[in-house]
Amino acid sequence: MEKSTTERCPVYKKCGGCQLDTAYPEQLGFKQRKVERLLRRFCKVAPIIGMDKPCHYRNKVQAAFYTNRSGKIISGVYQSGTHHVVGIDSCMIEDKTADKIIVAVRKLLPSFKLTTYNEDTGKGFLRHVLVRRGFSTNEIMLVLVTGTPVFPSKNNFVKAILKQFPEITTIVQNVNNLSTNLVLGDRQNVLYGKGYIEDVLCGCRFRISPKSFYQINPVQTGVLYGKAIEFAQLRGDETVLDTYCGIGTIGIVAAKNGAGRVIGVELNGDAVRDAITNAKRNSLKNIRFYKGDAGEFMESAAEEEERPDVVFMDPPRAGSSEKFLRSLIKMSPERVVYVSCNPETLARDLRFLSENSDYKVKKIQPVDMFPHTEHIECVVLLTKEAKK
Numbered sequence: 501m502e503k504s505t506t507e508r509c510p511v512y513k514k515c516g517g518c519q520l521d522t523a524y525p526e527q528l529g530f531k532q533r534k535v536e537r538l539l540r541r542f543c544k545v546a547p548i549i550g551m552d553k554p555c556h557y558r559n560k561v562q563a564a565f566y567t568n569r570s571g572k573i574i575s576g577v578y579q580s581g582t583h584h585v586v587g588i589d590s591c592m593i594e595d596k597t598a599d600k601i602i603v604a605v606r607k608l609l610p611s612f613k614l615t616t617y618n619e620d621t622g623k624g625f626l627r628h629v630l631v632r633r634g635f636s637t638n639e640i641m642l643v644l645v646t647g648t649p650v651f652p653s654k655n656n657f658v659k660a661i662l663k664q665f666p667e668i669t670t671i672v673q674n675v676n677n678l679s680t681n682l683v684l685g686d687r688q689n690v691l692y693g694k695g696y697i698e699d700v701l702c703g704c705r706f707r708i709s710p711k712s713f714y715q716i717n718p719v720q721t722g723v724l725y726g727k728a729i730e731f732a733q734l735r736g737d738e739t740v741l742d743t744y745c746g747i748g749t750i751g752i753v754a755a756k757n758g759a760g761r762v763i764g765v766e767l768n769g770d771a772v773r774d775a776i777t778n779a780k781r782n783s784l785k786n787i788r789f790y791k792g793d794a795g796e797f798m799e800s801a802a803e804e805e806e807r808p809d810v811v812f813m814d815p816p817r818a819g820s821s822e823k824f825l826r827s828l829i830k831m832s833p834e835r836v837v838y839v840s841c842n843p844e845t846l847a848r849d850l851r852f853l854s855e856n857s858d859y860k861v862k863k864i865q866p867v868d869m870f871p872h873t874e875h876i877e878c879v880v881l882l883t884k885e886a887k888k
């Protein structure tokens with residue numbers, strides 16, 4: 501099927517959110533070559549799986565807010581490497597409803613005499629807006645990130661936005677008054693609804709809280725997880741570790757696809773709470789989740805002689821740690837399925853495993869989760885080479 505780009509972005513140069521402005525087939529070619537350059541030495545790289553419709557795929561949209569010198573409120577994204585906000589009302593990779601909600605919030609601010617936060621003075625109210633939509637359930641979460649906990653006319657503001665977007669299912673105020681690059685702070689007040697949304701992926705239902713990680717391209721996540729489960733070759737009695745598990749998605753899909761017992765580990769406490777709820781929601785009893793650093797967890801599990809059959813690992817862009825990889829080698833699972841959003845750190849970790857163990861890379865499958873950006877996702881299968 502032809503994979504074409506149907507839109508060209510008018511703020512491509514100013515924004516910096518996307519790094520690739522060429523036709524979609526060329527983008528896929530660029531990514532394929534990059535993965536081959538970095539990973540070909542380990543194993544043949546399968547052709548990248550692209551999207552049929554590579555636009556408006558982002559289920560999570562974030563906007564920074566700012567008031568310019570003439571008093572006009574701007575919402576949009578930070579220009580790459582700066583804190584200068586590029587005004588954006590609609591974006592070719594973002595969910596269209598999410599974009600409209602952000603514009604509506606911006607337009608409502610003056611009538612409620614709500615200001616925008618000023619990073620230099622630390623004064624003002626609205627800092628960021630985050631919208632997440634469950635593409636399967638159509639549940640929508642609006643998170644208003646404010647510099648202060650005081651929210652004047654809170655109830656009327658909530659009523660006004662719900663009047664325009666009755667499809668919003670929950671509204672959360674997140675307070676972030678720190679001088680930080682992180683969007684979300686630690687304090688949250690649920691202003692409307694449940695305080696989280698749910699979505700359905702690979703036939704499983706997932707609760708997603710504001711601070712939990714959830715893959716931003718649900719169409720391609722189905723493809724990615726499908727490959728990860730295929731590589732795991734589950735027969736029905738395996739013990740499976742889901743490390744860097746977020747809200748438990750990979751482990752839960754593995755449990756639904758025959759894993760005998762699943763153990764998940766994740767650093768973010770909100771995500772772990774979601775994962776525990778998600779196991780219950782999907783009627784799974786053979787699954788447990790732990791909060792902690794994946795490397796520390798692997799080290800103690802290896803010492804306690806935990807011997808999983810399959811380990812899924814899906815670390816952040818920085819990749820895994822030596823502590824994790826050494827413990828993985830000690831545990832010696834039959835199969836390791838490495839899901840990576842950064843081929844550079846993936847190459848580093850695969851080199852470590854190749855040089856320090858009998859693991860060999862058997863399959864590499866790139867999946868385009870982030871069209872129009874330079875980011876590349878890969879799923880890799882490693883198995884142990886039988887000793888001669």
Ligand SMILES: C[S@@+](CC[C@H](N)C(=O)[O-])C[C@H]1O[C@@H](n2cnc3c(N)ncnc32)[C@H](O)[C@@H]1O
Nearest residue numbers: 713715744745746766767768793794814815816
């Ligand atoms: C790329 S996400 C993958 C999440 C999940 N597997 C999924 O597909 O949605 C990486 C996850 O690792 C978590 N994380 C980051 N550093 C970690 C660490 N040192 N130990 C455990 N989890 C960590 C993040 O909070 C995030 O949820």
